[in-house]
Amino acid sequence: MPKWEPLKNKPNIYRYKNNGDKKYKYGVRRTYQLVGQKRKEFTKSGLKSASDAKIVLDKFNADLYADKIKPKNQADMTIGQYYEEMKELKFKSGKWRKTTVHVSNLYFKKYIKNVFSDTKISKMNRADYQAFINSLADRGLSKAYIEDINGLYQSIMNYAEYNDYIVKNKIQHIDLPDGKAPKSMTLEKEDYEKWFRTAKKVLNPYYYSVVRLLALGERRGELLGLRYESFEKLSNEDTGRYKILFDRARNPIAKNGSDLKTTSSYRYIIANQDMNEDIENVLFLSKKIRLSQKQTIKLDDYVVVSIGTGLPMAPVYINKLFFKVSEACNIRIHPHMLRHYFATVALQNNINNISVMKWLGHAKPEMTDKYFRSNESSILAVSDEIHGKF
Template identity: 25%
Template structure:
């Protein structure tokens, strides 16, 4: 690597050819001018070449955020769970690329970043969702920083709207019983799905991806091994969220009996109308393909109206399961294992709304114990 020197008017400049950009394939050069003498240019050029060879030089590259995003996406797809990658790409394509994709990567500053956030606020997006978008943008620019494309992450010092700790809407035991009784009367197929979700705390993708081979009737256990999600109208079976998501869940006799009934009905239906493709799914369409989550949510919402119980999300059956267990004073470690959380801390933080009642009972028990000791 060497420099090429040129005099323009009264000042000197140098140009160093540093090879092709691995992302764009374009020729890369470093040019700098304004030197009074050729020796000054040669000295600065030598310093640059030395820094570049040591890996400390930041090279200005004529590349837009959208262009560099392709490189980032290719790397992300190798690291992320498919469903997570798909959701993140939706955020990039919907909110990030349309607004800032045309700006040169090197020219994007913290002022651009703050203006980007202000634009999101004007769209009246929720503070939590804006924080999520900013987190992904920060990850993208951190990747650019590590790749020596920029010298500073422009999202490191931005001001984001204050987010509130999320609270979940859950049913009481009585409300859950009312809902399940109504579902059992009106739709046995979806009733089995609802009772499974409510009695295990499984995620909806895990429920829809459950196979009969993962149901152990004899030992009354369910193995959670895969999930299903839809991408561009096509379903995809995928690995679970984390290593802790692969788990064994103990189930009760009521659920076991209902699953056996459900399997018998499924076998009878297949004799009348065989599956086009058999994925061994516990819940599926008449042709054997997985149920679509939106169809399940639609049925769930209609059943809520029939049951005349407070409206919650389908995913809140998972939160209802955990909340009921914790209110029953079940060991948080057991609840965490059933949910597939990475740590007990995650479980306690998510369901901290249950803790005040638990603390009150603990104080009452401690007080009773101490009073009995001193009164004896």
């Protein structure tokens, strides 16, 4: 193969001689990258002059910028192949976090891979997909699960349409079955109070106060992301209450800390004075535990730690603490139920749903309204309000 020599001041244009040739021939080499594709090279050889090469190069550049250059065999890509490319692009662009990638991989591997991974994206059939979605309900999945799986699949197809892999996403606006009823998030006041009385008996003081902090309605990962600098005691007026800043999370994927779920999740709350004792318990005992385990105590160190190691508490251990209390009093409560209970109590006491939305870190008031769970207290509140008005 003849050696191509680049021409000075003429990027991407080369000259070369074949064996036995007296005159040079000219060629073009131009690397480029389409969305969702690896880097490629456009090559054209056998041109008679540098001017001819420039014409070919200019034509290619014009087509490239006009989005007329399409990947070869794009219709032959499979759902699995396109998912991998889409995932990589979304992660590199910052649209997907590590946790999003992890959850998406779980959904794809468990529910989609064996059914559609080898299906060409251009051959996706609406009837087959509807049958697949219906089968998820038959397997006992809840509607929320089915919506999440469908959301991932629709993302794959929409991204394919956007990038011209297919003309149209043929499975959009699919009919979703109801699926299994979701687990009840309803929690009665009596059960709530009994559960915490039991927690105080069966948990040590430090772990009890850690669990109590979740009564403020934050997410489990937000609790675990609190550092010493996240707490500020306010001294204005006679409040002496604590301001708590939520700006980092810890979860099974981001054990060392990560960004919060959404922009609206970045917020602070001011806890009621009733929480002062538990907040101060957590701060004091956390430092004591860290010192006993020869750990640091810096402003940026995590507050919620394991008693045995002084290291940041594993996310699953919060669930174990809840399970221990639930077993002792036979009232099943998990961390997220306290978030729903907080929203329910706040809304039934006529606190503006926008205020509750901001406290919980929701992006939309509609999400906050969904967190309301009608329990006996809320029903009696309505009954008292309308008594004697008919």
